[in-house]
Amino acid sequence: MVRWNVSDPSPIARLRPKKAFGQNFLVNEGAIGTIVGSALASGASRILEIGPGPGVLTERLLADGRPLWAVDLDPEACELLQERFADRPQFHLLQGDAVRIPLPEGEAWSVIGNLPYNAATPILARLLTEGIAWDRMVLMFQLEVAQKLMGVPGTKAYGPLSVLAQLCARLTRLVKLGPGSFRPAPKVDSAVVLFEPLSPSPTLAERRALLTVLHRSFSHRRKTLANNWQGVLPADALAHAGLGPALRAEVIAPATWLEATRQLIHQHPEVFPS
Template sequence: MTSSDSSTSAGPRLLGPAEVRSLAAALGVRPTKQRGQNFVIDPNTVRRIVKAAALTAGETVLEVGPGLGSLTLALLAAGHPVTAVEIDPVLASALPSTIATYAPDQAADFTVVEADAMTVGPEQIGSPTACVANLPYNVAVPVLLHLLEVSPSLRHGLVMVQSEVADRLAAPPGSRTYGVPSAKAAWYAEVRRAGPVGRNVFWPAPNVDSGLVAFERREPPATSASREEVFAVIEAAFSQRRKTVRSALARWMPDRARLDEVFRVTGIDPGLRGEMLGITEFAAIASAGRDQSPA
């Protein structure tokens, strides 16, 4: 068995430390903090991620930040067509050749899109049903929220992010780490922690711990307010964490009489802090605030 994990059976070979460094050297690539790049060098880790994603047979997967192709190859090995979004032009241009070399029989199931995942749209990525990715750590939350918004076909996924970010995304109301990312993610999906990832599986090894986050899409709460209006309430509620939700929402609705009416209509205690409210309560406040707006 080699570090590339090749075997006598047909199918893709996965990338080990030697292959990752060799590919990077050939491309003149060094991982950059600016783009949150840390390449996975352990075949067992990418296998674990694919297994934990609980994909259905042949399910089309959206991958963001494929880098040199470590996770991509594991997804293809499991029989999943992959559409990969890569912002780095050097990495994006090299991926088809890497797939052709390490997974020649699956090359037709791979598509790379050179684009910024923060702005990519369905016209570029099609209609994938799952997202499995090692997200760039510096933009993980906005990328995930953007993808959930612009790609309604995404019904579930598993992403690797910084451990603290994983805690925030999966945090329930009332917990210490619950905040804006938690509430906004809850608009789209049920989110949970799906396990830790060690530092030594990356090159270079990051200075932070990593974690897996699983999500399952659900319908947003019933509300007459738009997503943007609900998110505005969330942002206002957490703008001053130590204050009551009534005080924190004063900028959102400066008219105190109307704001008090919002709490009366919704039955939400204005003395609570924003961190105690779930997405259903935020949606209710936004809806009541909309009804209270002057004609």
């Protein structure tokens, strides 16, 4: 049973943050306004909020009037959300893991979330590879993850996540936040990233194959592509796909990765089961 903390009646005070769920509740009012304003600038007819916790963002999003689906794994958070917003006809609660819980089909979402640090990457991978329609996404990440998303070739931050995200969306870092912006305060900085979909962008099949190519190619960053793919593809396959076998993965631009993946799918479909 969720109970009030008599010393502080705010919703955040009523919910015990749980390390297992990676919960750090946003309390920075300026950041809250920026995140909500960016999400509501979308033309999408409905909103998907991931990890609402005590509902600090939820309350402001519901004021817009659009239908909102909130997904949270924490039973206590769901109890509090239901208590606070059950009388709002546009509020819909889904209790479960955002990595795998079924989502209602239909029109595109405006997606918003203060993502739990321990699940942010798989949640984003799902949003980018499973055909979930979205008009924009405004998502909070650990700063290191945000830097990887926006990494450029030749840098340490650049990797599979950079390539996939940048081929699917235009990325903008909206705000950087220190530990003091959250309760409890995490040990790291955070950043909010805006995703706006690119058109054209890779098909879902290409995105899944792309991840296979990228994870293999980046599996040992100091090794060449030929070494990372040894025993999986014929020796000349990479060259035929436009990838120099002597190159390292971190120097290759996203557009080149996509074209090479398309060639590899065509030439070696056995490596990329549908």
